[in-house]
Amino acid sequence: MPVWLELLIRVVAVVVGFLVLPLLVGQTEHKVMAHMQGRLGPMYAGAYHGWAQLVADGVKFVQKEDITPRDADRGVFRLAPIVALFPYLLILLAIPLGPGSLVAQPLDIGLFFVLAVLGVGVLAVLMSAWASGNKYSLLGGLRGAAQLLGYELPLVLAAASVAMAAGTLSLPGIVEAWKPWWLLWQAPAAVIFFVAGLAEIRRPPFDMPIADSELVFGYLTEYTGLRFAFFLLAEYVGIIVIAALTTVLFLGGWHGPFAAQLGWLWTLVKIFALSFVIIWFRVAYPRLREDQLQRLCWLILVPVALAQLILTAAVKLAM
Amino acid sequence: MSDDGERGTPGKGLVQGLAVTLKTMTKRSTTRQYPDVEPELPPRSRGVIALLEENCTVCMLCARECPDWCIYIDSHKEEVIVPGAARARQRNVLDRFDIDFALCMYCGICIEVCPFDALHWTPEFEYAETDVLDLLHDKNRLGEWMRTVPPPPAHDVLGEPSKEEASASRKAAGPGAAKQARANVRRPPSTTAERPPRTEQKPGEPAAGSPQTPQGIGSADTPPEPEK
Numbered sequence A: 001m002p003v004w005l006e007l008l009i010r011v012v013a014v015v016v017g018f019l020v021l022p023l024l025v026g027q028t029e030h031k032v033m034a035h036m037q038g039r040l041g042p043m044y045a046g047a048y049h050g051w052a053q054l055v056a057d058g059v060k061f062v063q064k065e066d067i068t069p070r071d072a073d074r075g076v077f078r079l080a081p082i083v084a085l086f087p088y089l090l091i092l093l094a095i096p097l098g099p100g101s102l103v104a105q106p107l108d109i110g111l112f113f114v115l116a117v118l119g120v121g122v123l124a125v126l127m128s129a130w131a132s133g134n135k136y137s138l139l140g141g142l143r144g145a146a147q148l149l150g151y152e153l154p155l156v157l158a159a160a161s162v163a164m165a166a167g168t169l170s171l172p173g174i175v176e177a178w179k180p181w182w183l184l185w186q187a188p189a190a191v192i193f194f195v196a197g198l199a200e201i202r203r204p205p206f207d208m209p210i211a212d213s214e215l216v217f218g219y220l221t222e223y224t225g226l227r228f229a230f231f232l233l234a235e236y237v238g239i240i241v242i243a244a245l246t247t248v249l250f251l252g253g254w255h256g257p258f259a260a261q262l263g264w265l266w267t268l269v270k271i272f273a274l275s276f277v278i279i280w281f282r283v284a285y286p287r288l289r290e291d292q293l294q295r296l297c298w299l300i301l302v303p304v305a306l307a308q309l310i311l312t313a314a315v316k317l318a319m
Numbered sequence B: 001m002s003d004d005g006e007r008g009t010p011g012k013g014l015v016q017g018l019a020v021t022l023k024t025m026t027k028r029s030t031t032r033q034y035p036d037v038e039p040e041l042p043p044r045s046r047g048v049i050a051l052l053e054e055n056c057t058v059c060m061l062c063a064r065e066c067p068d069w070c071i072y073i074d075s076h077k078e079e080v081i082v083p084g085a086a087r088a089r090q091r092n093v094l095d096r097f098d099i100d101f102a103l104c105m106y107c108g109i110c111i112e113v114c115p116f117d118a119l120h121w122t123p124e125f126e127y128a129e130t131d132v133l134d135l136l137h138d139k140n141r142l143g144e145w146m147r148t149v150p151p152p153p154a155h156d157v158l159g160e161p162s163k164e165e166a167s168a169s170r171k172a173a174g175p176g177a178a179k180q181a182r183a184n185v186r187r188p189p190s191t192t193a194e195r196p197p198r199t200e201q202k203p204g205e206p207a208a209g210s211p212q213t214p215q216g217i218g219s220a221d222t223p224p225e226p227e228k
Helices: A002-036 A053-063 A074-093 A112-118 A121-130 A135-166 A173-179 A186-201 A225-250 A259-284 A289-319 B012-026 B060-065 B109-112 B141-150 B163-173 B178-183 B216-222
Strands: B048-053 B070-080 B089-100 B119-122
Touching: A002 A053, A002 B012, A053 A121, A053 A225, A053 A259, A074 A112, A074 A121, A074 A259, A074 B141, A112 A121, A112 A135, A112 A173, A112 A225, A121 A186, A121 A225, A135 A173, A135 A186, A135 A225, A135 A289, A186 A259, A186 B119, A225 A259, A259 B012, A289 B178, B048 B089, B048 B141, B060 B070, B060 B109, B089 B119, B089 B141, B109 B216, B119 B141
Parallel strands: none
Antiparallel strands: B048 B119, B070 B089
């Protein structure tokens, strides 16, 4: 197979996943959230239990007027949704789905790359917040910046712990080195990574930057139509990315019965299980106040992550 | 965290929150899919008022009792020549009988007060209109609702015998036997007291000699008629 064809197949596969998986998660969220609240959720679009609800939503968003506020910084305002969405696409490129070469782009420094690109999300929040020319947007954006900068630290520390345990920064390498007993050994890091990841994608209960009951819609207030849809899509791709990273780093990725043939299935099952947990958290927990948010990060997550690093180093040296 | 206060184990509330949502998810949803699935209305639902025109004598009781004056009645008198009678009788003929459901508050007083059972409740409720004037139902429209009147609830086996039965048996027994006939209609022979013999009879058992009907919707909902 010529190189360009292989490249094309890999990129197309990632783009298809990038477009389909968030829709699946979004539909699951509609239905799971509804049933957790004793409702039925969408029932009409697509005739069978509203399976096409998100398609209908997409059509609706395309039809809406694309408004740029007069006081907005037009260029930055229009660029922000792309900046929010694009890093996640790059991250999906580096996430291994199964053993062997079932990864779009195996990178030796995959973990480093993924964490670095994940941090670009802060930029999108700040860009949209500043460029909107709206006080609610600005407040939301500043909250978002404080939150994202804070939670970046435990996220990276937890990821560093597992990288130290595996002795590699390559994502397939980490999955390769993973052993079931790591579930226990790296459990605190896994929890910290997951929680910090939730905060990183600004999902409830960490949706203080959006906080629709006090800030209208935070940094999304001025967005309409397709640009708003891009932000929403970014949120759902974010769920996939955080679930996938947690799966790959802490839950052993493709490990499971018949890993050689069904590895990709195991990865997907774990990703969807974690996505379900993310949705579940949204339904079960109220939003954290800003001070609670920072307290959780600096007084709990960061110290525990540091302790986990020490534990990992100690076990690694003892072995 | 620091403000845990009296709530014992840390994290207990978090787990409980997750448990509540998960439990709710596994239960059946309570949503009624109304336009697709007809709702199950309770018995004696008050949807709309139906008019049985033949029963109406234009006595105007309903219109006068109506608290918000939403019943409009017009009529004229007609002579009816009865063969063999000394002179012609007069009869009221209904020209107009309108109920304005934009005003009606569904109190049901008109139905209660009608001496000839010309008005009935029906459970139909889908008669919303885009123009408020269309909520004035004329006598034809009110008559059409008669098709939807549910049958009267079954008689309570433990209650008094119905007035029709009691008076029919009284007539059949002839004058002077009224009291005994009344007692014999549905009562076990042992009872001569005025009150239903609740104490001698276990609530589950039907009265001896009475037709056994299942304790369905009608019988459960009809209170026993009080003794006069």
